[in-house]
Amino acid sequence: MTARKRAAPRRRVYFFGAGRADGRSSMRETLGGKGANLAEMTRIGLPVPPGFTLSTEVCAEFEASGGRIRKRLEPEVARALARVERIMGARFGDPACPLLVSVRSGARVSMPGMMDTVLNLGLNDRTVEGLAAQADARFAWDSYRRFVQMYGDVVLGVSMERFEHRLDSLKERRRVHLDTDLRADDWRALVREYLALVEEHTGEPFPQDPSAQLWGAIAAVFRSWKTPRAVTYRRLNRIPEDWGTAVNVQSMVFGNRGDDCATGVAFTRDPSTGAKVFYGEYLKNAQGEDVVAGIRTPQPLAREGRSPEQANLPTLEEEMPGAYRELLRIRRVLEQHYRDMQDIEFTIQAGHLWMLQTRSGKRTARAAVKIAVDMAREGLITREQAIARVDADALEQLLHPTLDPEASKQVIAKGLPASPGAANGTVVFSADSAEAKAKAGEKVVLVRVETSPEDIHGMHAAEGILTARGGMTSHAAVVARGMGKSCVVGCGALQISYERGEFRVDDQIVRAGDEITIDGSTGEVILGRVATVTPELGREFAELMRWSDAVRRLEVRTNADTPHDAKVAREFGAQGIGLCRTEHMFFEEERILAVREMILATDEAQRAPALEKLLPMQRGDFVGIFRAMEGLPVTIRLLDPPLHEFLPHEEEGIREVAEALGAEVAAVRARIEERREFNPMLGHRGCRLGITFPEIYRMQVRAIAEAACQVAESGVKVRPEIMIPLVSHVGELERLRKLVEQEVGRVVAQSRARVKIAIGTMIEVPRASLVADEIARYADFFSFGTNDMTQMTYALSRDDAGKFLPAYIEAGILTDDPFVSIDRDGIGALVRIGVERGRKTRPDLKVGICGEHGGDPKSVRFCDEAGLDYVSCSPFRVPVARLAAAQAALASRGRKRTRRAGR
Numbered sequence: 001m002t003a004r005k006r007a008a009p010r011r012r013v014y015f016f017g018a019g020r021a022d023g024r025s026s027m028r029e030t031l032g033g034k035g036a037n038l039a040e041m042t043r044i045g046l047p048v049p050p051g052f053t054l055s056t057e058v059c060a061e062f063e064a065s066g067g068r069i070r071k072r073l074e075p076e077v078a079r080a081l082a083r084v085e086r087i088m089g090a091r092f093g094d095p096a097c098p099l100l101v102s103v104r105s106g107a108r109v110s111m112p113g114m115m116d117t118v119l120n121l122g123l124n125d126r127t128v129e130g131l132a133a134q135a136d137a138r139f140a141w142d143s144y145r146r147f148v149q150m151y152g153d154v155v156l157g158v159s160m161e162r163f164e165h166r167l168d169s170l171k172e173r174r175r176v177h178l179d180t181d182l183r184a185d186d187w188r189a190l191v192r193e194y195l196a197l198v199e200e201h202t203g204e205p206f207p208q209d210p211s212a213q214l215w216g217a218i219a220a221v222f223r224s225w226k227t228p229r230a231v232t233y234r235r236l237n238r239i240p241e242d243w244g245t246a247v248n249v250q251s252m253v254f255g256n257r258g259d260d261c262a263t264g265v266a267f268t269r270d271p272s273t274g275a276k277v278f279y280g281e282y283l284k285n286a287q288g289e290d291v292v293a294g295i296r297t298p299q300p301l302a303r304e305g306r307s308p309e310q311a312n313l314p315t316l317e318e319e320m321p322g323a324y325r326e327l328l329r330i331r332r333v334l335e336q337h338y339r340d341m342q343d344i345e346f347t348i349q350a351g352h353l354w355m356l357q358t359r360s361g362k363r364t365a366r367a368a369v370k371i372a373v374d375m376a377r378e379g380l381i382t383r384e385q386a387i388a389r390v391d392a393d394a395l396e397q398l399l400h401p402t403l404d405p406e407a408s409k410q411v412i413a414k415g416l417p418a419s420p421g422a423a424n425g426t427v428v429f430s431a432d433s434a435e436a437k438a439k440a441g442e443k444v445v446l447v448r449v450e451t452s453p454e455d456i457h458g459m460h461a462a463e464g465i466l467t468a469r470g471g472m473t474s475h476a477a478v479v480a481r482g483m484g485k486s487c488v489v490g491c492g493a494l495q496i497s498y499e500r501g502e503f504r505v506d507d508q509i510v511r512a513g514d515e516i517t518i519d520g521s522t523g524e525v526i527l528g529r530v531a532t533v534t535p536e537l538g539r540e541f542a543e544l545m546r547w548s549d550a551v552r553r554l555e556v557r558t559n560a561d562t563p564h565d566a567k568v569a570r571e572f573g574a575q576g577i578g579l580c581r582t583e584h585m586f587f588e589e590e591r592i593l594a595v596r597e598m599i600l601a602t603d604e605a606q607r608a609p610a611l612e613k614l615l616p617m618q619r620g621d622f623v624g625i626f627r628a629m630e631g632l633p634v635t636i637r638l639l640d641p642p643l644h645e646f647l648p649h650e651e652e653g654i655r656e657v658a659e660a661l662g663a664e665v666a667a668v669r670a671r672i673e674e675r676r677e678f679n680p681m682l683g684h685r686g687c688r689l690g691i692t693f694p695e696i697y698r699m700q701v702r703a704i705a706e707a708a709c710q711v712a713e714s715g716v717k718v719r720p721e722i723m724i725p726l727v728s729h730v731g732e733l734e735r736l737r738k739l740v741e742q743e744v745g746r747v748v749a750q751s752r753a754r755v756k757i758a759i760g761t762m763i764e765v766p767r768a769s770l771v772a773d774e775i776a777r778y779a780d781f782f783s784f785g786t787n788d789m790t791q792m793t794y795a796l797s798r799d800d801a802g803k804f805l806p807a808y809i810e811a812g813i814l815t816d817d818p819f820v821s822i823d824r825d826g827i828g829a830l831v832r833i834g835v836e837r838g839r840k841t842r843p844d845l846k847v848g849i850c851g852e853h854g855g856d857p858k859s860v861r862f863c864d865e866a867g868l869d870y871v872s873c874s875p876f877r878v879p880v881a882r883l884a885a886a887q888a889a890l891a892s893r894g895r896k897r898t899r900r901a902g903r
């Protein structure tokens, strides 16, 4: 019999410490972000307290086995723990020299504060004495009570309030206000109370065996993957349920062991502006949670980069210069190694610096752009990497309005500018009320003393977030920055009363429902609603756009219907108009009557005067647009929507039209009734209007051609393109092309200017894609109308989908709203067919997209892959599309390289 080779059992516990680590930063799927980076920092020689990581696969095992993993994992954990003990020169459970550990979660991507943590684990009635002998009794008993409290809450389910209640009553009995006024004996007495409380609540004594404590904590952290708040967070951030969390067990180091101890968090560059300053906060004699919880106001790391509010606080640079220098060195090492801005956590114990975490730092869009461009200039990354690194979708944040500097404003308080941009809305004091009001369509600003992970849904719903407590790295600040929401934190002047539903600043009272404005760039809190203006974009933004333009293949146009929008879009870099919807021009006050006359006329003779009135107005619109675009292509779509959209419904409107037409009110009403359709989106619209009312299209074509000639004659170049909507049969386009050519010919023949007008069609009906080879015989260009294409292919009403589509996303049937991000499998397939068949007939066919997808990065990538020539999107999305197009081009080069290498 041949010996069968057994596969080596997969490693599930990954050690790190003293310069060696089983893992590395690329293993975040297995080790979670925190574990992977602890391993990496250890490898590159940074001071990391030793420990080990239980992999994310164990999380799945934990779930599958109903939590029974201890037996299987015990040998591996024991080996790793023994290595930690050797390095630390302490033993787990040793009464003389106890090793204490922290047990923390760590998923692949950061889920700030969503899962559980236990600190100081390993303390019991005996080891506390050992710790007291090493440090001091007060510290030891305080640590023990913190442990019992945390373990009791997280692992044993005794609510935090019960513990806090005991602490408060102890302070009352001792007549002190602050924890720091309590002495060792007080803490010892409190520990006794806590232990009794746990026993009373659980029916069992508090576990004294450190191993039992450890396995209890590991189980609790794995379980916390499934808590409702973590599930909500994952749903909002589209984090897959099956990723699971890793668990990190790491030896404790203490920032709260005296005045030569501290704990802090820092960003290697400013996460708000991207400036290259070391940006962080610390607290002396404190544990890490004290900084993040925002209970004490943290001090700045350095003089450079501190805010005016922090100007009087001593810095780490001044208080602990040695540790600060070491931190500066590590900052450099980390940026050189990771080649990205890092968000770090550190602890200083007895003057010695320890690194507890590093990860790529969350940043505002503005900071993302500046950091990427600066790092490319510094040679840390390439230009291509800089392009790939900025989230194209987030760019839009940069383009959003800030407070109008001219507007008067009544600033009532000032806090820390935690996340830029201005927001206004009515005040709400709870996350639930923020969510409810936002659902009802109200803009709200969420005002809290501080926020916690429980508030996530409310923060998501609010326009902006304002807190009375906390620093720049508090929960509110970090989460809001990630969401791209305006946020002001640590506004100490606010006296908030949830009970009364109000906050006060001196004599000023602001109640729930009152309007306020906050400015996340300055920290100002302002009474009432303040006007806003479009911001100026920084030099780095322009640079990134230039680099993107040099890389991308796709042209970026805009959807604009007015000269103003056209100008805005050009400033954002639009290379033309991909869609000018002429119907929007029809709704203006002085025009709508003529439009109604045109629609409700009984015959051509009655329609003619209305068209005569509209012609000069339309011509004026196009002159303005051609001038604004100065020779860039302008695609104008002929009338598209169902006519009934323009009809009057109120008595007065009907009477007005009757008067203008010289008809009876009853007759007009009857005609309105005739125009009513059961299914207007599939009804009398698009090119069907051109077939049945050719004089409407003729008037529009004439207006376009006359405007083009007029502008060209004045010496400005024009490139008009006329686009026929909703074509489904080649016959429609054949006929309408002839109409357009005739009309254009007539106008151009009378002009000095030699204007050329391209004629193309929208491809938005699925059938049009399938017969694109025939349609291309009469089209100079195609523009995919993926809004209608999605509606028709999915049989999903654009106007009603909001009622049920969210349920599809929630249930996971769809990952994206198909009206936002193109459905590659269905609509995408039709687009590919349309492109391929169209170009078979006409290899030089120009192809673009003008549905909303044109400004969505994922869809832009699809368009690049499908070989389109351009995307067209709303003006504010133009920079997004430029960057997304560059990212798509880089990704496609990458794919080609991989294919070549694979050959």
Ligand code: PEP
Pocket (backbone or CB within 6 Å): 579, 581, 640, 764, 784, 785, 786, 787, 788, 789, 850, 851, 852
């Ligand atoms: C489309 O259908 O994608 C399109 C651009 O046209 P509209 O949104 O005006 O129907």
Ligand code: MG
Pocket (backbone or CB within 6 Å): 764, 785, 787, 788
């Ligand atoms: Mg359409």
